Amino acid sequence: MGxxxxxxxxxxxxALSYFxxxxxxxxxxxxxxxxxxxxxxxxxYVSRLEPENNPELVIRAYRQVQTEWPLVMVGGxxxxxxxxxxxxxxxxxxxxxxxxxxxxxYWQLLKNAGLYVFACEVGGVHPALIEAMAAQNxxxxxxxxxxxxxxxxxxxxxxxxxxxxxxxxxxxxxxxxRRQELGRQARKRAETIFRWDEVTQNYEALFSxxxxxxxxxPPSK
Numbered sequence: 001m002g003x004x005x006x007x008x009x010x011x012x013x014x015a016l017s018y019f020x021x022x023x024x025x026x027x028x029x030x031x032x033x034x035x036x037x038x039x040x041x042x043x044x045y046v047s048r049l050e051p052e053n054n055p056e057l058v059i060r061a062y063r064q065v066q067t068e069w070p071l072v073m074v075g076g077x078x079x080x081x082x083x084x085x086x087x088x089x090x091x092x093x094x095x096x097x098x099x100x101x102x103x104x105x106y107w108q109l110l111k112n113a114g115l116y117v118f119a120c121e122v123g124g125v126h127p128a129l130i131e132a133m134a135a136q137n138x139x140x141x142x143x144x145x146x147x148x149x150x151x152x153x154x155x156x157x158x159x160x161x162x163x164x165x166x167x168x169x170x171x172x173x174x175x176x177x178r179r180q181e182l183g184r185q186a187r188k189r190a191e192t193i194f195r196w197d198e199v200t201q202n203y204e205a206l207f208s209x210x211x212x213x214x215x216x217x218p219p220s221k
Contacts, residue, residue, distance in 0.1 A: 061165035108133035
């Protein structure tokens with residue numbers, strides 16, 4: 001998805017994105033339970049651990065960062081366990097692999113992270129990115145049209161190379177004010193664009209456009 005019109009129907013793919021993008025934050029998710037992590041001082045990555053989601057890029061970039069902040073790699077790969085073994089072999093002792101995390105504990109991680117790295121390059125508008133924004137995270141995102149459209153200027157884009165991502169991580173870890181400001185802006189954007197009433201309005205607008213669009217039959221011979 002992106003801002004390009006969907007081929008064949010003339011409907012903006014941005015409108016279509018609202019079918020998939022909304023969130024609900026559970027109550028009592030402010031404090032970390034069951035995680036031995038420093039509140040507000042860890043880097044969080046959440047995705048299925050597959051090459052197209054670039055976990056290797058994130059780990060390699062993080063290895064270049066001099067910090068005591070741990071990197072938490074949330075996710076699994078039920079189809080290829082050897083790939084996770086490969087990722088573990090790349091990681092140093094600061095990297096934590098808790099596996100897949102759901103529900104309240106997932107939101108606890110989101111709301112207590114100091115920095116969120118989103119490295120997915122396929123899949124259009126991704127709910128995980130929106131949820132990170134809703135949790136008031138400072139977000140680094142892989143620079144794709146879809147991710148840029150989702151995060152806008154409420155996150156910082158990085159290029160798909162180790163050096164750029166490492167530099168962006170270092171800059172944000174060092175800049176507390178910038179992280180806080182990005183988090184506030186991200187939450188505001190998520191609440192404004194991706195809340196349920198906004199989603200519903202976009203559903204209605206899309207259906208109205210579909211219903212009123214006239215289909216012109218070819219002339220008979």
